[in-house]
Amino acid sequence: MRKLYTVLIICLSGILFPFCSSAQDEVFPTKDAIWNIYIPKYGAMVTSHYYGFVGDTVFDGLSYRKLYLLKDSVLRENPENVYVGGVRVSGKKVYMRPTDTATGKLLEEFLMYDFSVKAGDEVFGGMRPMVWGCTFENLTGSDIKNTKLQVFDVRDSELGREFGVDLKFESSEGYCESEGSDTWIEGVGSLLGLFLPPSSIPTGKQKWIDMAYGQRSALMCLKVGDKIRYKDPGCEECMEVLNVSENVVIPVTVRQIGNRQLLIQCPVHNLPLQFELLNLSGTVLQQNAVRDGGMTIDLEVSVPGIYIYRIIGDKVYKSEKIVVR
Structure with missing residues (x-):
């Protein structure tokens, strides 16, 4: 009888626990x-x-x-x-x-x-x-x-x-x-x-x-x-990076040089731009006006870590995380 109970418990464990997990997922x-x-x-x-x-x-x-x-x-x-x-x-x-x-x-x-x-x-x-x-x-x-x-x-x-x-x-x-x-x-x-x-x-x-x-x-x-x-009905692919307007472009290239500089390249007709550096809590630490199509910006941070930069213009917006060492 004890063996029968053991078999029943094992069987129920195999049936009920997956069921509970599946129900939670639903x-x-x-x-x-x-x-x-x-x-x-x-x-x-x-x-x-x-x-x-x-x-x-x-x-x-x-x-x-x-x-x-x-x-x-x-x-x-x-x-x-x-x-x-x-x-x-x-x-x-x-x-x-x-x-x-x-x-x-x-x-x-x-x-x-x-x-x-x-x-x-x-x-x-x-x-x-x-x-x-x-x-x-x-x-x-x-x-x-x-x-x-x-x-x-x-x-x-x-x-x-x-x-x-x-x-x-x-x-x-x-x-x-x-x-x-x-x-x-x-x-x-x-x-x-x-x-x-x-x-x-x-x-x-x-x-x-x-x-x-x-x-x-x-x-x-x-x-x-x-x-x-x-x-979503307007989404062509599941994990694509979505664009909400055919007229919106991001004509800015940002390249990190070493650990403390960013090179910002942009067509002249999109200038001027606003550059902002933020910490992960959203505080703006640095602001610069970008008036040159190939401008290098020194990152004014003293503590290494992960930061966020934003580049904002009339028809330009770009935001990404960067690692400053």
């Missing part, structure tokens, strides 16, 4: 998942961001998947990846515990999604980031507010179970009116981009490609393993 993917998210920046150029899980961690006895803003569309450890927080799934609820990227301090856990809700439900989201266009790369404790979610629609679609949600944040006078609407899809997340708050710019039902400079955040693509789980 709520929200936590393994081998990469989100390609478009986030507008200065209403100018394409800013496509990749997010994915690389590794696990434990906070206060709870297990989380470690979520990174990735350097590229590959799930791998990379010193240039930016750790943005931990994500866990509990039943039909998905929680995130972000980190203050300026100090490394853990912030309060908030509710990303609740896929158990019904139309008319109110859900308290907790201390949720409320910066429009937020990438979590420069998130600080001052960017979060207590929030409440109002569910106005729940329906089944060919993409999966969809939830229409309004978001309100708490002020000294109580919860304010809706800051915008979002669509959640079970097994995918937010159509405004994984965990981002609704955009303050009305989007209606327009496609991102029909809007001038794509002035809203949007989920372009979700790839889980080798399968594409979601792809």
